[in-house]
Amino acid sequence: MNTQASSMLAGVVLALCAATANAQSDAPKYGGTLEIGSVYPTISALSWDLADWNWKQNYDTGQVYEQLFVADLSKSRRLGGKYSFQADAWLPEDAIRGELAESWKWLDPQTLEVRLRKGVRFPAKPGVMEERELVADDVVFSYTRQAESAKKIPTYFDHLAKVEAKDKHTVLFRFSKYNAEWDYRFGWGYYSGIMPKEVATAGAGNWKHVNGSGPFQLTQFVQGNASTYTRNALYWDTEKVGSKDFKLPFVDKMVLRTIKDEATRNTMLRTGKLDVMEGIRWTSVEELKKSAPQLQWSRWLSFTGQYLAMRVDTKPFNDIRVRRALNMAVNKQEIVKQYYGGNAELFAYPQHPDYEGYFEPLSAMPENVKELFTYNPDKARKLLAEAGYPKGFKFKVQVCACAPDHMELLPLIAAYLEQVNVRIEIQPMEYGAFLSAMTTRTNAPGYMMANGHTNPTTTIRKSFVPGQVWNAAQWGNDAYTKRVEAAFELRDLGKRQEALRGLTRDILAEAPYIWLPTPYMYTAWWPWVRNYGGELRAGAVRPGPIYARMWIDQDMKKKLGF
CATH class of the missing domain: 3.10.105.10 (Dipeptide-binding Protein; Domain 3)
Known part of the structure; x- marks a missing residue:
């Protein structure tokens, strides 16, 4: 779309999008594909095996594998809260909610009890596993596999003496000493994903075996190009919009693009081939604002x-x-x-x-x-x-x-x-x-x-x-x-x-x-992307819960000529 056409549409956008800033009050729309220009646009997935302990695994697997805790996105600045949810791995205590954990409490200074949500399901994966419920043994297995990995960060779990299943939906974390990062280390951090044993048995490093309880399922991966995720029909969580709860996720498909060339990324955003570009250098902002004035923007100091x-x-x-x-x-x-x-x-x-x-x-x-x-x-x-x-x-x-x-x-x-x-x-x-x-x-x-x-x-x-x-x-x-x-x-x-x-x-x-x-970095997105305000991470570089809550206003997108 040329600059003149973009300018002509600017008035249309204002009429169509007067309530964009309060999009969460609009009725959500299901369906469509969300195209994301990754905040790590030059780096493809490093590994799909959580035991490989690579820093990027939460970005690539966090749509599929859930964790005990997650960001409480209801406290975002967009919704009147005080958190931007842009930090790479920083969730203050009052910005955390349970994800797989329904509740948790300290039984004594050295023992943490976590009660899991009941009814959370792993979908069936041909050649890997049958559909089944996520239970406490899955948490214990995931922790143990991480703790025993030859690639783990030294001393990372030294504060934990034992992790055990008290019953089908209760896990006990027994501490050898207090650690200020107890919630981050195996709650919402980089190495906290809960994976079924069947995936490890089949071969966790093979992307075709990846299978978790999250909002999306990994359905395609092309090294250096894209990771494609499809809606998990069994996903348990909902989003409150207005006074009503809606089942998540809203989009049918979500694609994370790896685009090494900066000019190509900018062109894809400007022409609507990307709905969101998460990381933009300041050098590109002025031209993008001129050529695509409808774009919404967030400026943030790099983490x-x-x-x-x-x-x-x-x-x-x-x-x-x-x-x-x-x-x-x-x-x-x-x-x-x-x-x-x-x-x-x-x-x-x-x-x-x-x-x-x-x-x-x-x-x-x-x-x-x-x-x-x-x-x-x-x-x-x-x-x-x-x-x-x-x-x-x-x-x-x-x-x-x-x-x-x-x-x-x-x-x-x-x-x-x-x-x-x-x-x-x-x-x-x-x-x-x-x-x-x-x-x-x-x-x-x-x-x-x-x-x-x-x-x-x-x-x-x-x-x-x-x-x-x-x-x-x-x-x-x-x-x-x-x-x-x-x-x-x-x-x-x-x-x-x-x-x-x-x-x-x-x-x-x-x-x-x-x-x-x-x-400083910039995030830009088209106004047809709703229920979004530039949030980037809902844990340690983990965007999945954010993507699950975004929807595409297809009517607006068509009226804008895309």
Whole structure:
């Protein structure tokens, strides 16, 4: 559709969509296909087996496999609540509801009882299983399989002594010690999906075997292209619209698109081939608003922090003076102003500004942290000379070719570093090899990373505790690790927040990374997509419950010429 035609239709849209912002009060419409441009548009499914412990599994399987807990989407800002539900893995306690869990309570400080919903069904899957009810043994099986996986994150379930079925619909979680992430770790987190044993027996890694109790069934997968999900007629949940409950999901089919080329993604959105595009860089927004003025928009500060990790177990990065020098050598204010056009925050990692009680602004930080965000090449050269590198040095930096922003930003960082005689060799890598380098701890001395903020505790644990998968700098300090462990055992929220603020300040000053600005991102959707306001995650990168509640106004779509 050309710009002139789009403009002519703008008036029509206003007439058709006067109530778009309050779409939840309209009667839902069933049917149709929802086409989604993934928030991870360049990365296809990494694995369908939950025991592979890949971070993206909830995005790909979360339409099919349910969890004990989920986001309470009734508390979204769109409906008058206070949560945007855009964070990659952050659900405050008052934003959680039971999904498979009907209720839960602590029987004593070390025992949690979870009562499951009755009547939740696994659909029949030819060659895999017959239709049957989901029961407590499925929860125990799923937990045990995750806990015994050779690929699990070290220490992840160490706080649990035993998980057992009390009866057909009751599960007991027996703790060896309190963990502040008890609900996240096996409730609504990255590795919490409940899978029937029959799928594991058939081969959980085969997408054709995937089968769960969620709103959709996986019916087609084309690597590098799309994952297609079809309505699960047995799904148990409903959505209240107005005063009436409606059976979910509303759409017949939902397609997650993998589209590596940014221009192609934008064209597909502009021409209505995508109903929603979840992640759009600021550089594309102005043109899209002009060419497709009917699009609805959400702007959000990325929940993926950016940095260049420096391996502290290799020279010269074992010297804090070198690490601090490289931070001062990069003009981060200029990156915000010139590279991002002001569409970024200078300081928003490892804690995110949305993490109330945990995040402290740069203005509240000690001077040794503020200094790392102030461009000072002269002091950088002085520190390098003190560390024994008056003529600088050279090191390799690995970067994912799947990240256009990083492919463009890294040469700019290289130019800054050259001003203090530090040169980098840029090694682009495909995502699989790039991720493997970090997880096997064979990554280069420099590693250009986009890493989810996750939540206020995990962002510190996963990045700065030895042996953790996402610790690309290989940072390790015994005293610091003990403080992290102690913080996780604090039941008092205020004390835990205080401990995490201190841990954050200290790791910032140690500078295992070149701390980089956090950009703003955009989500866009056509007005025929109803019951939606830019929500992205209902758990740990899990969108399934959101997609299940969206419907397509086919009449509006046709009237707009699509």
